[in-house]
Amino acid sequence: MLKPVEIHIQAEPLTHLKSELDPNGWRDFQAHADRARALMAGRTFWNISSTSKGGGVAEMLPRMVAYARGAGVDARWLVLTGTPAFFHITKRLLHALHGSSGDGSSLGAVERATYDEVIQDNVEEFLALVKPRDVVLLHDPQTGGLGPALAAAGASVVWRCHVGCDTPNAEVARAWEFLRPDLSAARFIIFSRAAYVPPQYADRALIIQPSIDIFAVKNQPMAPEVARAILATTGLLRGGPDMPAPVFTRADGVTGRVSRCADIIRLGTGPAPDTPLIVQVSRWDPLKDAAGVLSGFALLLRHSPHLRAELVLAGPAVTSVADDPDAATTLEDVLALWRRQSHFVRQRIHLACLPMADHEENAAIVNALQRHAAVVTQKSLQEGFGLTITEAMWKARPVVASAVGGLQDQVVHMKNGLLIRNPEDRTEFAGAVRALLEAPELAALLGRRAHEHVRAHFTATRHLTDFARLVERLEEQG
Template sequence: MAYTGTPQPLTVHPQGQSAAPPALPEAHVTGADPLLLAGPVGAARADELDTAFHTVRAALAGRRIIDVNSTMNGGGVAEMLHRLQRYSRGAGLDTRWFTMQGDPAFFALTKQLHHLLHGAVASGSPLNRAGAEHYAAVSEANARALLGVVRPGDVVTLHDPQTAGLVPYLRRAGSKVVWRCHVGTDDPNPYTDRAWAFLRPWLETADAYVFSREQYVPGWLAGRHVAVIRPSIDPLSAKNQPLAPSTAAAVLSRVGLRAPADRDGPAIYRRGDGSVGQVRRNPTSLFSASPPPADAPLIVQVSRWDPLKDMAGVLTSFAEAGGSLNGAHLALVGPDVTGVTDDPEGARVFAECAALWHRLPDRVRTRAHLAWLPMADTEENAVIVNALQCSATVVTQKSLAEGFGLTVSEAMWKGRPVVASAVGGIRDQIEHGVHGILLDDPRDSVSFTAQISSLMGDQCLADELGAGARHRVRDNFLDDRQLLQQISLYQNVAGV
């Protein structure tokens, strides 16, 4: 995946008039034959997907499929778009993927909307007239740039609050517009009401809407074309392909998250184009007294540095447990925040975690590790995450709120026992006691560490949950299912 040209900075003038960038950044995605999925999902499912692609390709008759979001790196949406575009291109669809440009004030406002849609309190300036005018100016600038390439009849999917302002421009230009929201809460409250009041005027004219859970759909969309499509993972990607234990160990040793051992293999992996890659980059930032011993139990949480992922809460819970977790080490791992341009909170959240790490007693700090993973090579980043999840004794996702939480499915696919919060889409992935452990209250640190400790002390239970987890993902959360739902949506929206 690469940029086309050099992204240009967006200039928003004080009068509210905005200068459009020459072109929006575009991803180059290499296509892959969807029949490759036959290995993990079976021939029947792969054939069904291949047939659906042939049908929709003929029906679209040259109309293009276009995705627009706010970043090509960092977070589940960017990863998902890369994969779905990869198989769609491999099946012969004419697909393109662009990302919006914006200034810090724009992304601060949209991050505030992100929190509000989760039903959470959000810091920042109020969603007042000035904020709305700035959002409108940035949206107009991006829309004018996008309209240079979008044609009437193209099906355009816009992702999350950053893109909502593009809807009316694209509709007036004759595009079929889908707005997809990847965040939400089961319990609407005054915070969600504020977010929808801001976004609704922009979204009214969209042709269709997509949410990850039915509970996330706001009441004002009653009677509209709404689809519920749960996210999924690619079993063939660098993040989810099988890794030999020796390879996983070598990868973690290479990046300083495990002490080396004589039996380690080379830190190599298979890239998406079939070539062999080798992990060469160190973490951009690593807080660790020394790597975890090769035989130490490992607790892992991989997340963006977002306050709703509660990385600081995981670290605090680990510290409060003291020595009661069977000599385990904790690895909290996320992306290099400088590589995630649409999230202005990442640096602050990581700084809070780092400050907490420095204050820990020595006996705890030597068993806790914080890492930023480099973002320059997305596949290298992915294989490091793969190695962490494969090597984990327990994987956690102690989110305070969650749109879906694909890191849960990633760990489940690898047969790892997962302890996760019973919030949002995590509840769709895990049935408590069958596919993992759900926490009724993510802020209950005593219950959190007790559940981890029980899994670490009961290998039979851990193995049973891990096996159930892998079957659950195979049946429900692999990419062929989401692609089939997406194809059906394209046909409905395009009227073919």
Template sequence: MINEAERTEYEQTLARNAEAIARDIQPRDVVILHDPQTAGLVPFFVRYGCRVIWRCHIGVDQPNEVVQGAWRFLLPQVAAAHATVFSRRAYVWEGLDQPRVDIIPPAIDAFAPKNQELDGQTVAAILRTTGILSDGAAGQPRLEVSGLSVERTTDLFPGTRLPEDARLTVQVSRWDRLKDPLGVMEGFAQFVAPRVDSHLILAGPGASTVADDPEEAGVLREVEDRWHHLPPAARDRVHLARLPMDNPQENAIIVNALQRRAQVVVQKSLGEGFGLTVAEAMWKGRPVVASRVGGIQDQIEHDKTGLLIDDPHDLDAFGAAVVSLISDPAVADRLGAEAKRRVQRQFLAPRLLMQQANLIGRLLQSAK
């Protein structure tokens, strides 16, 4: 629980931040504050005469005592906002004035490097240039794609490139226990590799980024250590890809190519806020196997726009779902096509923009 000294430190820090920000705002401005870190700024901007929206991008399916304690600490500040916004109804805090609560799910930018259209030749060229797919010859040192340069090499573990014709199962995520890379690897080794010819790529941030986060570095070491104990036949088809992070746009277009090249994209999270990496894969027309947790279950309609695993710890069910899609390309194609249509209807930026514009319009109208 947060003690009095920590409360004082929080309030004093945010007071200094508020004084600095105040130089750039005017009364009647609309101020949008994001996530719990900014909650203490709400009363200041209300007193200043602004219309304040507080937006929370995170949440848990089953709030425990620690979460509820954080709610109690921040609720007086958050409750002062003219509107609060959550990604899911299930994430709305207890004690908030319901008429001032809006549910606005996040969305993806279809034209960003991570989501822009790429043809098959470009996808293959990107993955060869960054060192993931074998090119049968000396690698191309640099590739230009829509004005973006791809030139940095992905750090593969083990170091052998994948065959050009390999069927891929891919998860892209941080090296985070909640993303369960160990479970994905174990489920693939036990229940996918013995049944179908596919390679697994667990893709995450490169070593330079992980070095700054001791927890991520620890998870990555655990995954590498466990890889050494996989059965040899499975071990040959499990790959860890530490993606270059120096240039965010280069990283994004590599992720784009990796997801488009996958036969199946997985997101076997143990817990999730919303998980837009699922929508990103769905937008690319990929069949997705994911856990029924958090916002993932809002994105995927089971057996219509993807496959949901009820228990993320059930490795057999996870493996069976992946195998079913690899073994039946017609079903995989149907789910992928429906997935893209669902994202087009529900999870693209124009819908988000319109909802936010409507909310801002209501607040400005009520201030007259």
């Protein structure tokens, strides 16, 4: 029997967010929180996802649940468990929703039966917890099958699709057909952008964009010398004399210390602390196109051999994310591509698997890496939203991103970053990176504008307000 796991989250007071808002904004925010607390009295707001580590959902949920609890709402987080076969199918579904064929495997009756078996094993445990009139927010295809049983038990079920495709194709249609039996129970379906909404669900669709918590460990202020110390401790930079302690502030206010090393593939030593770094942080997923970033950087070096820059491709340890079975294969493909490069290119490219045993330590390492970067990229082939680019923009980093999916909602070309029109064009990518490296004043200006854009559109206060309105919409429906 598969048993879901509850992730226990402590409340975070909403007053923590007060500095984000002007007086009128704070009053409006409090009013929405008061209304949600009254409507949710005696009820629980359940979030159900497929993993507590790795990826955007696992990044957002701890902070969103913490603030909801701080508002007086009994918000909780459950993670379903599955078999390798189940997660292979759901990864195939995620690729299909992006418009990609993934590994080309089937999504037929056999896969549906395997999916349903795992869902049924989990649902019996969920039914012991979820009560009538509770709100259940299901995240992504892994959890969709829980909807009918939880709705039949009297819960208000909402399904959130964090991915999508701007130009639907046969793969997208195949994914929606697979999910169709599950989504009939959802009172609303949440998408990150309007282009992702299929016509058959337009009458139940809501648009809620993701966000970052600017006070989270991954986004908290960090002095440059501390960032360098953290990266030296993990092995991502060469260390130097008289470096400060590699410390950060944990969510509970206690000082934490980075002590684990990254698992790094490179030739020779790490970059010097003053070497400009091109950085991409993402899952080891083919749609994130780490291989394309590597190829584009190699092209940049061939055209500009005297350019002083090195590339860091960083992702989670491949065994740490339960619902991502493709990670090891993707990393092996990137490593094989790295090995095919010349010695000159390989000695300037670093492949890093970041430690995941302590999620706050991992967040501090990512924070340090993004803050130290000269340029942060997200050259995805498809992207539901792209929280790593939001994080980098908050840190006032100049960014280069593909003009796909939700990345287009964040990066405005030549206003707060650079967009690549064709994500598969290595020449366009290399040119964009070179432009930022060779024009530091432009890079700094784009970074400052990026920071303000995130403050205006992609922080927790806006996201929490959207969910307060969702509770109000559910109440209006009765």
